[in-house]
Amino acid sequence: MSDQMAGRGDLRGDCARCFGLCCVALPFAASADFAIDKRAGQACPNLREDHRCGIHTRLRDEGFSGCTVYDCFGAGQKVSQVTFGGQDWRAGPAERARRMFEVFPVVRQLHELLWYLNEALTLPAARPLGDELRRVLTATEELTRRTPEQLAALDVAAHRQEVGHLLLKVSESVRAGTGGRGKDRRGADLMGARLRGAGLRGAHLRGACLIAADLTRADLRGADLLGADLRDADLTDADLTGAFFLTQPQVDAARGSAGTRLPASVTRPAHWTAGV
Template sequence: MPDEDPTALPSATGVNGLRADCANCFGLCCVALTLTASADFAINKKAGTPCPNLADDFRCGIHDRLRPEGFSGCTVYDCFGAGQKVSQETYAGRDWRSSADTAQQMFQVFPVMRQLHELLWYLTEALTLPSAAGMREELSDALEATERLTRLTAGELAELDVSAHRDRTAALFLRAGELERAGVPRSGRRSRRSADLVGARLRGADLRGAELRGAYLIAADLRGADLRRAELIGADFRDADLSDADLTGALFLTQAQVNAAKGNAATRLPESLARPSHWTASAPGPS
């Protein structure tokens, strides 16, 4: 994640609470998760096994050259601040190396916390949507309930049925997104939910208010596309070209999705998200 902290969505958790702070994490994503050798990762690694690039101080030894070393997947991943929450609050600063007896449980708790923090991100954004003002009490209650779950003990988190909570909560913020999209002219609100748009030629497309939930946009050409108020939750933007595209007001877009895509200085992003360092610095010429 970038060091800069652009204007972010308000949250009872706090702005920084929903952003990865690797300096206060015990490298949990580098240990707890499985890596599969592919275009995203140069090696195979089992869950619970430290990545060979993880240093003794829990920092990545190749952080400044992850992409050329074949670990572009690491530059895309975002824990939504779950890493530091588990490290510093759930386990009160006890790391998995010095407390080997709790390591397995910590690696089990981390993905649960990540799901809860991701829900907090979506709920916080839903609370900012003008068209969902009538849902504010419901959304606030759901946010508070989710935050309470993040404060459970390690044992309670390990046993939590997070999928059931996610289903209940998602129904709320997705409804809020539908209300927001309803303000876009009907011609622009066609559903492309879970659509196979791999490599699709969508340059300059008017996708305002489109439902792109779970769409496969891998390597799609979205240069100059208008994605304002499009719902993008779960959309796969790996290697999609967002150069010159307008994503201001896009619904439920995350930093991980943006990091997975290509873009340039002319790509317009929501204020809550940072421009990835690997994007080109200037707009491309005509092709």
């Protein structure tokens, strides 16, 4: 991983400094990703009193693969240690716990935006947008430091839209220099699509549904993959060199091989080589 990307330690989940918020605040439904149903605000039965997962080493075997590909982008420790000053939701009044669970998804969205904005600042093609990127990044960081009441009332969708417009400018600048055809497949439904060996260099795949798509040996160099759903997508021997706005959870949810070429912003998942 590049030094620039590795320097964003505060935008990576640190479970040791969190009160297990993702295991309580978020809902999930029984599916291929989760073995049971759980409503928002209800603690997962696998969550121990010390806020650690009781089946962490067996999550995939126990039917909780969705947990293995989740990342809060550091929102868990921010809400636990900064927004609520280290106050454990278990030890306080029910109202504090409720507000903590309400605020966590908001901060998680803001931290994800910070991840993209930080990455944008490392892209040479985006240098002309540097001042605007830094302004929006600073504004977003300020939002994450607001009080619980202010965060709960925040129109995070409107802020995402503002940041999204700026990131779209970045995408256009980066993809213009890829030398590829730059196909626009924003939001496309490509579930299960046969894209083996496809030429997707410089493609705009923002928000595309690529669940279980066959991308074996596909050329995804310089592609915009912001928000693309890569669950169970086959990236065997695919080339993602220079692909951007690709997060670790997206890669972790896909399948790949030792021959898959990844951008420096992410690491090769251990389960790829383990054959899981």
